[in-house]
Amino acid sequence: MTGPPPAVARVRVAVRRALSGLAAGDLVLVACSGGADSLALAGATAFVAPRLGLRAGGVTVDHGLQEGSAERAEDVAAVLRGLGLDPVERIAVAVGTEGGPEGAARTARYAALERAADTHRATVVLLGHTRDDQAETVLLRLARGSGARSLAGMAARSGRYLRPLLDLDRRTVHAAAALMDLRAWADPHNADPAYTRSRVRHDALPALERVLGPGIAEALARTAGLLRDDADALDAWAEEAEERARRGPAALDVAELAGLPRAVRSRVLRRAALAAGCPAGALTARHVFELDRLVTDWRGQAHVDLPGVRRGRRSDGRIVVSADEEGGP
């Protein structure tokens, strides 16, 4: 008896590994765009899930951004049903404008996936990101000047989302889709140079490979894994340090903070700002740097303005982040 071709076997093994901790009867939902990655994921999940006593369904989101997108989403849903996934849902969303076209589509997509997972009581939602997607993410963030947490890239598991294919290269995953006879739809956005990610995928990474040699994607993904460990350790340290430095609900002891390495101290200050109500999306490294100066470069500066109409100040040997009464609504 011959087994499946190696590419199909590798995708199935990856999915089996990701699903191995689930309980019999749990529902797994595959988020499928109709691209080769998530089709291969759907095909492998349809094969693996029943063998683990799990139920498997699928969701495809129609962003309504291109002509014929509704029909295309229906085609994807039909393929998922053909694989034996049940339930299968096609969800049409309205994409706003906030955060640029890619960001707005992502926000609408994840909201739809959340709703579908709640409606069907799915235990996990599977996403088809590969090692190459991880490398692109890391390179983009590196170019923006990010810290360890951000360079750690996407997690194999975050909340109810799993990324079973994160250690597999795109070529293998695409080969698996073709071998499973799953015909992918090539999203024109993926090749559109107007999109930053597309330029990273088609221009930047190939250029790096030409100059530095092959294996760049693998190396960037490895860096992400190493930095994830570092960031986890530093976050845990910061949590403990914050406990020790806390003096009252929104005050941190300057002497305790001053004794910490900057990597830990800046995390403690960031946590304090978030706890005081600064919106995570608006709180930048610059804000945290200015808060840090209240500790390490104190010259009697008045206060630091923070997003969410908050301010940080130093008084009585403490750093306090609180609502900005004067600038408040």
Ligand SMILES: Nc1ncnc2c1ncn2[C@@H]1O[C@H](COP(=O)(O)OP(=O)(O)OP(=O)(O)O)[C@@H](O)[C@H]1O
């Ligand atoms: N329209 C969609 N409906 C459902 N899930 C989606 C949709 N778009 C993306 N996803 C999920 O998010 C993952 C990452 O999507 P993204 O567009 O970043 O990558 P991609 O390289 O285009 O992936 P794919 O080849 O699977 O489309 C997909 O693999 C899929 O699991």
